[in-house]
Amino acid sequence: MRLASLSMAGLDLRAGSVLGPARAEAVAGYGLAAPAFLLIVFLIFLPAFGVFVIAVTDWQFGARSLSFVGADNFVEMMDDATFRAAMFNTLLYVAVTVPATTMLGLGIALLIESGRSFRAFYRAAHFLPVMATLAAMAIAWEALLHPTIGLVNQLMGDLGLVRPNWLRDSALVLPTLMVIGIWQNLGLAMVLFLAGLKGIPRDLYEAADVDGADGWLDRLTTVTLPMLGPVSMFVSIIMALRAFEVFDTVRVLTQGGPGDASETLLHTLYVESFEFLRTGYGAAVTLVFLTIVVVLTLVQARVLDKRVHYT
Amino acid sequence: MPSVVVAGIEKRFGDTVAVDDVTLEIAQGEFLTLLGPSGCGKSTLLRIIAGLEPQTSGSVSIDGRVVDHLRPKQRDIAMVFQSYALYPHMTVSQNMALPLVMRQLTLAQRLPLIGRFLPGSRGARAAIEARVREVAAALEIDHLLGRKPGQLSGGQRQRVAVGRAMVRHPRVFLMDEPLSNLDAKLRVQMRAEIKELHRRLGITFLYVTHDQAEAMTMSDRVAVMMEGELLQVAPPKTIYAAPADMRVATFIGSPRINLLGGVVRGDGAVEVPTAVLDVAAGLSAGSTVTVGLRPESLALVEVNGRDTFRGTVRAVEHLGADLFVHAEVEGAAEPVILRADPAAHDGLAYGDAVCFAPRPGAALLFDGEGRRTGLDVPAPCGPSPALGLRLDDAAFRAAGPMTVPRPVDQWR
Numbered sequence: 001m002r003l004a005s006l007s008m009a010g011l012d013l014r015a016g017s018v019l020g021p022a023r024a025e026a027v028a029g030y031g032l033a034a035p036a037f038l039l040i041v042f043l044i045f046l047p048a049f050g051v052f053v054i055a056v057t058d059w060q061f062g063a064r065s066l067s068f069v070g071a072d073n074f075v076e077m078m079d080d081a082t083f084r085a086a087m088f089n090t091l092l093y094v095a096v097t098v099p100a101t102t103m104l105g106l107g108i109a110l111l112i113e114s115g116r117s118f119r120a121f122y123r124a125a126h127f128l129p130v131m132a133t134l135a136a137m138a139i140a141w142e143a144l145l146h147p148t149i150g151l152v153n154q155l156m157g158d159l160g161l162v163r164p165n166w167l168r169d170s171a172l173v174l175p176t177l178m179v180i181g182i183w184q185n186l187g188l189a190m191v192l193f194l195a196g197l198k199g200i201p202r203d204l205y206e207a208a209d210v211d212g213a214d215g216w217l218d219r220l221t222t223v224t225l226p227m228l229g230p231v232s233m234f235v236s237i238i239m240a241l242r243a244f245e246v247f248d249t250v251r252v253l254t255q256g257g258p259g260d261a262s263e264t265l266l267h268t269l270y271v272e273s274f275e276f277l278r279t280g281y282g283a284a285v286t287l288v289f290l291t292i293v294v295v296l297t298l299v300q301a302r303v304l305d306k307r308v309h310y311t
Numbered sequence: 312m313p314s315v316v317v318a319g320i321e322k323r324f325g326d327t328v329a330v331d332d333v334t335l336e337i338a339q340g341e342f343l344t345l346l347g348p349s350g351c352g353k354s355t356l357l358r359i360i361a362g363l364e365p366q367t368s369g370s371v372s373i374d375g376r377v378v379d380h381l382r383p384k385q386r387d388i389a390m391v392f393q394s395y396a397l398y399p400h401m402t403v404s405q406n407m408a409l410p411l412v413m414r415q416l417t418l419a420q421r422l423p424l425i426g427r428f429l430p431g432s433r434g435a436r437a438a439i440e441a442r443v444r445e446v447a448a449a450l451e452i453d454h455l456l457g458r459k460p461g462q463l464s465g466g467q468r469q470r471v472a473v474g475r476a477m478v479r480h481p482r483v484f485l486m487d488e489p490l491s492n493l494d495a496k497l498r499v500q501m502r503a504e505i506k507e508l509h510r511r512l513g514i515t516f517l518y519v520t521h522d523q524a525e526a527m528t529m530s531d532r533v534a535v536m537m538e539g540e541l542l543q544v545a546p547p548k549t550i551y552a553a554p555a556d557m558r559v560a561t562f563i564g565s566p567r568i569n570l571l572g573g574v575v576r577g578d579g580a581v582e583v584p585t586a587v588l589d590v591a592a593g594l595s596a597g598s599t600v601t602v603g604l605r606p607e608s609l610a611l612v613e614v615n616g617r618d619t620f621r622g623t624v625r626a627v628e629h630l631g632a633d634l635f636v637h638a639e640v641e642g643a644a645e646p647v648i649l650r651a652d653p654a655a656h657d658g659l660a661y662g663d664a665v666c667f668a669p670r671p672g673a674a675l676l677f678d679g680e681g682r683r684t685g686l687d688v689p690a691p692c693g694p695s696p697a698l699g700l701r702l703d704d705a706a707f708r709a710a711g712p713m714t715v716p717r718p719v720d721q722w723r
C-alpha cells in the first residue's frame with residue numbers, strides 16, 4: 001500500500017513529491033505568484049499602510065518623536081483655507097479640462113481620420129506634447145507667457161489688446177494652467193480616439209450608407225459616436241486621472257500662487273510634506289488624494305468591463 | 312424592362328483588375344446568383360451595383376435608370392452584408408427600423424427626446440414600428456425585438472439583417488454571402504427560407520456566393536465569375552450540363568469533372584487515352600481538344616468497344632448511396648473518377664482492371680482555349696427564363712410565417 005502510493009506520487013510529474021497533485025499544483029501556483037505578490041505588498045500596500053499610520057500622527061519629517069493625534073489632521077484639513085482652495089481648484093480644473101480634452105481629442109481624431117494627406121504628420125504633431133517632459137515644456141510656456149517679452153503678450157499688444165499677466169493674475173492663472181493641461185493631454189486623447197476609430201468595422205458605415213444615414217451628421221450619430229462610446233468612457237477616465245494629478249505646471253510656473261489661486265491637491269501635498277516637513281498632515285492629504293484616485297480607477301474598471309463590448 | 316443592367320463594368324485596384332468588363336442583365340423578379348471562387352470579384356461587382364464602390368468604367372442601371380452618379384441610398388436597393396453589419400448598440404427593432412427612420416422622419420423628428428413631440432412624428436413612428444413588427448413576425452424574430460445583436464445567435468443575426476433589408480420595398484435585394492457564417496445545417500435551412508422569401512416578395516435578388524450548392528438550389532440563373540471575368544450566365548441545369556467554359560465545368564460539380572486530353576481524328580471522332588469517342592467535334596483533323604466527362608456519365612461495362620476506357624482501380628469510395636471509383640488510365644494525367652452502383656459493384660478493390668464507357672452524348676468538348684466546342688453548343692449567355700408573377704405586399708402579408716420544406720440537395 002505504501003509502496004503503491006509512493007510510486008504513484010513518483011509518477012506524477014506535476015507533484016514531484018509525495019504531496020497530492022492538487023496540493024502540489026496549488027503550491028506551484030502560489031510559488032509562481034509570490035514574486036509579484038511580494039512586489040505589490042512592498043511597493044504598494046505597505047507604503048499605503050505607512051501613509052495611513054503617519055496620517056494619524058503629528059510626525060514631522062526628521063523628528064525623533066511622534067504622537068498619535070487621531071483624526072486631528074483631517075479636522076485641520078477641513079478648516080485649512082489652502083487645502084480647501086486646492087480641493088476646489090483641482091475639482092474645477094478636472095471639470096473643465098476633462099470634457100475639453102475629450103471633445104477636442106475626438107474632434108481632431110475625426111478630422112485626421114477624414115482627411116487623406118499628412119495624417120502621420122498631424123498625429124505626431126499632436127502627440128508631441130504627451131511625449132515631452134512637462135517640466136521642460138512648462139519653462140517654454142513660461143517664456144511664451146512672460147508679461148512683457150513673451151510671445152503671447154507681444155501678439156496681444158500688436159493686435160491692440162490688453163496684455164494680461166497670465167501667471168500672476170489670480171483670475172487668469174487657473175484658466176491658463178487649464179489651457180496648458182488641455183494642450184498637453186490632447187494628443188493622448190486623440191491617439192486613443194484614433195485607435196477607436198480604426199476599430200469601427202467599415203461595413204457598418206456601408207450599411208449606414210445603404211440605410212440612408214449617409215450625411216456626415218447621420219453617420220456620426222448612427223455609427224461613429226455610439227461605436228466610440230466605450231473608448232470615450234476610457235478616455236475621460238484617463239483624462240480625469242491625469243487632471244487630478246496636475247502638478248508639474250503648478251510647481252514650475254506658479255507654486256500655487258498668487259495666493260492660493262492655483263493651489264492644487266498634489267501641490268499642497270508636496271508643499272506640506274517636503275517644504276513645511278509636516279509629514280503627518282501631508283500624509284492625511286495624500287489619503288484624500290488616494291481615495292479619489294482609487295475610486296476613479298474602480299469606476300474605470302467597472303465601466304470598461306461593462307461597456308467595451310456591446311452585449 | 313430589366314431590373315438591373317450592368318454594362319461593361321470594369322474595376323481596377325491599382326494593377327489588379329477585380330472586375331473585367333462584365334455585362335449582365337437581370338430580369339424583374341429574377342433570382343440571380345453570382346458564383347465564383349474566392350477573390351474573383353463577386354463582392355466588388357455587387358458593391359459597385361450598390362454604389363458602395365465606384366467603378367473604373369462602365370455603367371449600372373436599375374429599373375431603366377442610370378444610377379452611376381447616385382449614392383446607395385438613392386439607388387433604392389437593400390443589402391445584406393456577409394458580416395450582417397448590424398449596429399451593435401441598437402436593439403433588433405431599432406436596427407430594423409433605421410432604413411425607415413432615415414427616410415420617413417425629418418432631421419428634427421429624429422432628434423432624441425424632442426423629436427418625439429414634433430408634429431407628425433408620433434404617427435410616423437407608429438407606422439414604422441408596425442412595419443417592423445410585421446416583418447419581424449414574418450421572419451419569426453418578433454420575440455427578439457428588444458435584444459441587441461450581441462445577444463443573438465448567428466442565424467438570428469442573419470434574419471435581423473434580412474429583416475432590415477426587407478422593411479422597405481427596395482427595387483433590388485443584394486446579398487453578399489449571407490449564409491457563410493452559419494453552420495452547415497442552418498445553411499441548408501436558410502437557403503430554403505431565402506428562396507421562399509424571394510418567391511413571396513417577388514423582388515429581384517442578386518445573391519453572391521462561392522458555394523455551388525447554394526447557387527444551384529436557389530437561383531433562376533447563375534452567373535459564374537472567375538478572375539474578374541463573367542464566364543457564363545445560365546440556369547443551374549445548363550451551367551452543370553452544358554458549361555460554356557472548361558473553368559465553369561471544373562468549378563461546378565463534386566467530385567469534379569474528369570478532363571482528358573484528346574486529338575480529333577480524320578473521321579471526326581476524338582481519340583483519348585485508351586479509347587475513341589464518337590463525338591461531333593466540328594474541328595479539323597489533328598486539332599487537340601479536352602474532353603470533359605462527369606463521374607455520373609461514365610459507367611462500368613463488360614464489353615470492350617472502341618469507346619471503352621481501360622483502367623486500373625486506384626481507390627474506391629463508398630458513400631452509402633454512391634460508389635466512386637478512381638481508375639488510373641494509361642496516358643491520362645489524373646485518375647478518372649466514375650460513379651457506380653454500390654449494390655452491383657461492391658466487390659471492386661484496389662488493382663482490379665476495369666472497363667468503362669461514357670453514356671451517349673455525355674462528353675463535353677473544349678477547344679485549346681478552354682471554350683466549349685462541338686456542333687450542338689448554344690450561346691454562352693442564354694436568355695433569362697420566364698418568371699412568375701410579381702406578388703404584391705398583401706399576398707406577402709397573407710402568406711404568414713415561413714414554413715418551407717427542405718429542398719432536395721440534388722447538386723451535391
Ligand SMILES: Nc1ncnc2c1ncn2[C@@H]1O[C@H](COP(=O)(O)OP(=O)(O)OP(=O)(O)O)[C@@H](O)[C@H]1O
Binds near residue numbers: 324328348349352354
Ligand atoms: N479595396 C481594395 N483594394 C485593393 N484590392 C481590392 C480591394 N477590394 C478587393 N480587392 C481585390 O479585388 C479582387 C476581388 O475581390 P472581391 O472582394 O470582389 O472578391 P470576392 O469574389 O468577393 O471574394 P470572396 O469570395 O473571398 O469574398 C481580389 O483580388 C481583391 O484582392
Ligand SMILES: [Mg+2]
Binds near residue numbers: 353354355487
Ligand atoms: Mg466577397
